[in-house]
């Protein structure tokens with residue numbers, strides 16, 4: 001059994017014109033100390049997935065179905081009190097904007113001490129000592145002085161270091177990081193990511209890393225999920241997916257990476273844009289943008305237009321795509337039978 005098991009997660013937003021289904025049938029797992037990347041274009045449902053793990057979906061959002069098991073315990077339906085014990089303590093979150101976590105009217109030290117005391121029976125003095133140690137771990141210059149500073153007195157990079165220190169404060173099993181470096185200068189992004197990776201490895205903390213940046217995912221994670229319009233459309237070991245993506249959407253994302261383009265050549269962007277969740281196309285939600293709906297012989301792969309694809313397994317990866325399913329089926333059936 002994995003440390004975190006998400007099965008058939010279904011999240012909706014109850015809007016006046018009807019429910020919008022933000023996540024459909026999302027399944028994934030995370031082992032202890034494992035690092036999982038979640039990628040996809042803006043609006044794919046990455047943040048909704050992250051927030052729903054700790055039941056932090058704000059109204060009108062709600063979890064409409066599925067299961068989230070953490071260390072054998074079902075989190076869906078758990079009381080706020082029970083969830084608070086897990087949140088921050090065994091599972092912490094790092095957001096893009098440090099100010100979502102930091103309280104502007106408290107010093108860094110006050111917030112860290114408060115957080116420790118909320119979860120542990122501990123003296124202020126001991127809590128301060130632990131806080132200092134965590135600030136040292138995130139390699140903040142003059143950590144002792146930082147304890148008495150307010151968030152606005154720190155640079156963006158330093159704030160994000162403090163956020164990582166807070167995320168690690170209670171020695172969690174998992175950190176969920178939603179675009180943890182996007183708000184930072186490019187030069188600082190790599191530093192902060194390296195720090196997060198190093199600390200997760202050192203403390204055997206599992207990481208769910210949400211990012212637009214496939215390059216980061218390929219460097220940092222062992223497994224990855226690709227999301228499109230609220231669904232997982234491909235998942236598997238990161239290296240396999242990056243080297244040999246099965247789903248046309250994943251292929252498009254990887255082809256759009258700058259290093260894939262020859263200098264002087266235009267980036268190979270996926271044409272079109274992701275559909276609105278309230279007006280999903282029929283069949284495979286990606287089909288209006290997909291170059292594989294038409295077969296090489298000119299015929300249409302009608303299933304792409306009519307049926308939502310299920311997962312097919314290829315190597316260690318799974319992809320939800322009719323074309324991939326057809327290819328696998330072809331390989332399975334000997335060539336002579338196909339000809340006859």
Ligand SMILES: Nc1ncnc2c1ncn2[C@@H]1O[C@H](COP(=O)(O)OP(=O)(O)OP(=O)(O)O)[C@@H](O)[C@H]1O
Pocket residue numbers: 013020022040041042043044045046047048049059060061212277
């Ligand atoms: N408060 C809300 N009310 C209604 N719909 C929402 C709300 N929050 C999210 N959604 C729906 O869920 C979809 C997914 O949103 P989400 O924030 O998870 O995208 P994302 O993949 O994190 O995108 P980004 O890369 O831009 O952060 C949105 O496109 C929207 O349709």
Ligand SMILES: [Mg+2]
Pocket residue numbers: 046047048178
């Ligand atoms: Mg997001």
